[in-house]
Amino acid sequence: MSTQSNLPNISTSSNTSxxxxxxxxxxxDVASEMQPEKTVVNKLPPKPDYPRYRVRPxxxxxxxxxxxxxxxxxxxxxHVEEELERQRKRIQNLQERLYAEHQRxxxxxxxxxxxxxKDGTIKHVFGGLNPQGCQVWSxxxxxxxxxxxxxxxxxxxxxxxxxxxxxxxxxxxxxxxVVRVKELVxxxxxxxxxxxxNEFEHMLTLNNIRVIKFFxxxxxxxxxxxxxxxLEDPSKHWKFSSNDIKERKYWDDYQTAFEDAINNCSTAYxxxxxxxxxxxxxxxxxxxxxxxxxxxxMNPQYPPAEVGLENxxxx
Ligand code: AMP
Ligand code: MG
Numbered sequence: 001m002s003t004q005s006n007l008p009n010i011s012t013s014s015n016t017s018x019x020x021x022x023x024x025x026x027x028x029d030v031a032s033e034m035q036p037e038k039t040v041v042n043k044l045p046p047k048p049d050y051p052r053y054r055v056r057p058x059x060x061x062x063x064x065x066x067x068x069x070x071x072x073x074x075x076x077x078x079h080v081e082e083e084l085e086r087q088r089k090r091i092q093n094l095q096e097r098l099y100a101e102h103q104r105x106x107x108x109x110x111x112x113x114x115x116x117x118k119d120g121t122i123k124h125v126f127g128g129l130n131p132q133g134c135q136v137w138s139x140x141x142x143x144x145x146x147x148x149x150x151x152x153x154x155x156x157x158x159x160x161x162x163x164x165x166x167x168x169x170x171x172x173x174x175x176x177x178v179v180r181v182k183e184l185v186x187x188x189x190x191x192x193x194x195x196x197x198n199e200f201e202h203m204l205t206l207n208n209i210r211v212i213k214f215f216x217x218x219x220x221x222x223x224x225x226x227x228x229x230x231l232e233d234p235s236k237h238w239k240f241s242s243n244d245i246k247e248r249k250y251w252d253d254y255q256t257a258f259e260d261a262i263n264n265c266s267t268a269y270x271x272x273x274x275x276x277x278x279x280x281x282x283x284x285x286x287x288x289x290x291x292x293x294x295x296x297x298m299n300p301q302y303p304p305a306e307v308g309l310e311n312x313x314x315x
Contacts, residue, residue: 051293053273053286055266061274063259068219070276077281084281087288088128094295098163099133101300104208105160108291109171111261112216113254114244115226117277118169121216124284125291126167135160138169151175151193152200159204172197173213176261181253194264201270211270212294214287215262216277220251 055061074080098104110118122136137158146154152172160166176197180190201211218226227248230240247254266272273290277283 053275053290055262055272055274057266057268060263061259063217063255063274066217066274066276068217068222068276068278071279071282074282074285080281080285084124084285084288087285087292088125090292091125091288091295092128092130094292094298094300095129095133095165097300097302098165098295098298099130100163100302102163102303104210104298104300105162106165106291106295106298107160107168107204107209107211108165109168109173109211109213110216111171111173111177111213111258112277113218113223113251113258114241114247115223115230116216116218117280117283118216120280121214121284121287122167122169124280125288126165129165133163134165134167136167136169139171139174152196156200159209162208171213172200173261173265177254177257180257181250194261197265198267198270201265201267205269210294210298212290213265213270213272214290215258215272215274216283216287217274218277220248222278223248223251 098106110121112118126134126136135158139154142154155168155172158166158168176190176193179185180187204211227240227244230236262272262274273286275283275286275290
């Protein structure tokens with residue numbers, strides 16, 4: 001479990017710039033969810049250690065060393081159903097407060113290999129949210145108009161408004177993933193983008209948009225099983241894309257690209273979480289719990305009521 005010493009070392013001396021001080025404030029706030037169980041959860045779940053999936057800036061990960069089958073002591077789906085429902089309820093309550101507060105917002109980035117479960121996560125984790133306070137954006141190959149702008153343009157336009165939760169199903173990270181693997185731009189161009197992405201997310205954070213990013217980590221074997229089941233089951237045919245078979249040939253290149261994106265862009269203010277995702281039910285639980293903890297650490301407040309409500313009589 002994290003201790004105080006794991007929190008980022010933040011200098012607040014008087015000669016730091018205004019920008020650095022603002023960044024430090026945002027970072028302290030974000031860092032509080034490194035140990036959320038201590039402050040926000042009354043009844044501890046079996047192993048309350050979800051922040052371990054958070055990638056720390058000073059500890060780069062190696063994807064091949066992370067087990068996509070991990071599921072703690074939970075044996076099967078039915079063991080987590082109650083706990084998942086509890087986390088969904090937490091998210092619903094906190095979303096209502098975030099919406100009412102109307103000051104800050106949350107941006108959730110979902111990335112994965114094909115069949116990794118982005119759509120399933122959206123369905124199962126966010127199903128109960130108030131649609132009025134939530135938007136899902138799915139990013140495909142850029143349109144001509146989008147391609148005529150800087151690479152961040154289309155993402156920035158869809159950053160959440162105050163009070164909202166936005167989910168990016170694929171994101172600005174595609175511009176260092178597919179774009180890198182398929183050599184859609186020169187190396188000098190995509191290499192520069194890690195830094196630009198960090199700056200972009202920093203700017204969002206300083207503008208009261210909390211940014212968290214999930215990589216749903218599946219194995220190559222699991223992808224094979226999922227593709228096969230899309231072929232076998234007529235009700236899943238619509239999900240099958242022969243492009244996924246082509247992309248599968250680049251599995252190793254994608255893993256390297258993900259690893260670099262995660263290691264270069266997991267910052268103290270906008271962390272990456274690598275979620276074991278071979279077991280869909282465990283993936284849902286980890287994502288739900290992490291979002292609930294993040295919202296809880298933001299601690300959104302209902303705005304003050306009008307003065308004198310107690311004197312109003314409805315006739
Ligand atoms: P899907 O999410 O399965 O509908 O597929 C969307 C496709 O759009 C994927 O093949 C992505 O690789 C592709 N895509 C998303 N963003 C970009 C981008 N910035 N540049 C090129 N291709 C992209
Ligand atoms: Mg697809």
